[in-house]
Amino acid sequence: MILKTENLSHRYGSSWAIRDINIEIATNGIIGLLGSNGAGKSTTMNIICGALNQTEGNVSINGADIRKEPELAKRSIGFLPQTPPVYLDLTVDEYLTYTAELRLIEGKKIKEAVDEAKEKTGITHFSKRLIKNLSGGYRQRVGISQAIIHKPKLVVMDEPTNGLDPNQLIEARKLIREIAQERTVLLSSHIMSEIHLLCKEVIMIESGRIVFSDSMDAFNNYMQPQSVLVRFANPPAITELQQIQGITRAEYTTDKQVRLFFDGEEDITERIISAGVQKDWRIREVNLEKGMLDDIFKQLSTQSHQQV
Numbered sequence: 001m002i003l004k005t006e007n008l009s010h011r012y013g014s015s016w017a018i019r020d021i022n023i024e025i026a027t028n029g030i031i032g033l034l035g036s037n038g039a040g041k042s043t044t045m046n047i048i049c050g051a052l053n054q055t056e057g058n059v060s061i062n063g064a065d066i067r068k069e070p071e072l073a074k075r076s077i078g079f080l081p082q083t084p085p086v087y088l089d090l091t092v093d094e095y096l097t098y099t100a101e102l103r104l105i106e107g108k109k110i111k112e113a114v115d116e117a118k119e120k121t122g123i124t125h126f127s128k129r130l131i132k133n134l135s136g137g138y139r140q141r142v143g144i145s146q147a148i149i150h151k152p153k154l155v156v157m158d159e160p161t162n163g164l165d166p167n168q169l170i171e172a173r174k175l176i177r178e179i180a181q182e183r184t185v186l187l188s189s190h191i192m193s194e195i196h197l198l199c200k201e202v203i204m205i206e207s208g209r210i211v212f213s214d215s216m217d218a219f220n221n222y223m224q225p226q227s228v229l230v231r232f233a234n235p236p237a238i239t240e241l242q243q244i245q246g247i248t249r250a251e252y253t254t255d256k257q258v259r260l261f262f263d264g265e266e267d268i269t270e271r272i273i274s275a276g277v278q279k280d281w282r283i284r285e286v287n288l289e290k291g292m293l294d295d296i297f298k299q300l301s302t303q304s305h306q307q308v
């Protein structure tokens with residue numbers, strides 16, 4: 001098991017920031033930690049990486065407990081915190097040499113490790129440049145370099161694509177995908193589309209608790225529209241609407257507008273329109289309702305839909 005957390009809980013003062021976070025990751029690839037601001041993503045990641053001591057629960061990285069065997073556990077994990085941990089007055093080489101030493105890489109292997117990390121992240125040409133003279137996107141690459149310099153099995157990245165401009169974003173995603181080819185990347189974001197683009201599995205956290213944990217495919221199914229709003233000039237009776245194949249329920253929201261629930265197929269709109277034409281309902285508008293992120297968070301929080 002690359003990462004296992006058991007009933008991880010943390011309290012700042014008297015209020016719990018996370019409660020009973022159970023995560024098990026056994027494969028390579030990108031796993032997303034999705035949650036709105038303040039959901040508990042950074043707290044969870046800081047604990048996993050040993051930067052914060054949990055109030056309760058356990059974390060093991062590649063079989064080593066992060067609190068009982070921190071040196072061993074940290075050998076298998078790299079961390080890119082929300083703000084890249086770079087020293088602005090050092091050159092790229094100086095900084096990466098320093099981080100390699102911190103990671104206890106053997107003296108004679110440091111140069112090779114630094115060179116390899118730079119090459120992977122595409123910053124070799126900036127080796128001698130002071131970090132303060134690099135753009136945000138390149139500083140972030142330096143941050144990613146320090147996270148992979150010791151070739152860990154797991155790399156944790158806290159909102160790695162936040163604040164990047166569109167070009168940097170494309171490059172950063174490409175780099176993250178490359179890095180995840182040979183290891184596991186756990187990355188957080190509050191942006192659902194970002195998680196969609198990058199991740200094969202998603203763990204959704206809300207108000208400090210896991211509310212969804214499954215594959216991206218399962219998440220997509222969960223996100224399929226299941227209702228459609230239809231406005232008529234000549235509204236039919238509910239019983240008539242229920243005769244359309246696939247409609248499971250119908251309820252009027254106003255005297256001219258109805259919400260129709262259906263069983264998953266989007267071509268339902270065609271059937272509604274053709275029934276409307278045949279029966280002269282004079283349809284004015286048809287809108288598939290896809291749950292908004294906030295609604296989904298709310299829905300999932302109350303249902304605690306958990307399939308770990």
Ligand SMILES: Nc1ncnc2c1ncn2[C@@H]1O[C@H](COP(=O)(O)OP(=O)(O)OP(=O)(O)O)[C@@H](O)[C@H]1O
Nearest residue numbers: 012013017035036037038039040041042043044190
């Ligand atoms: N050092 C701290 N002291 C007190 N409360 C904190 C501290 N850090 C975080 N919190 C609180 O813990 C909760 C979880 O915060 P956390 O930063 O883990 O969330 P997050 O999902 O990473 O959000 P964001 O994307 O905004 O960073 C929030 O309610 C936050 O206000």
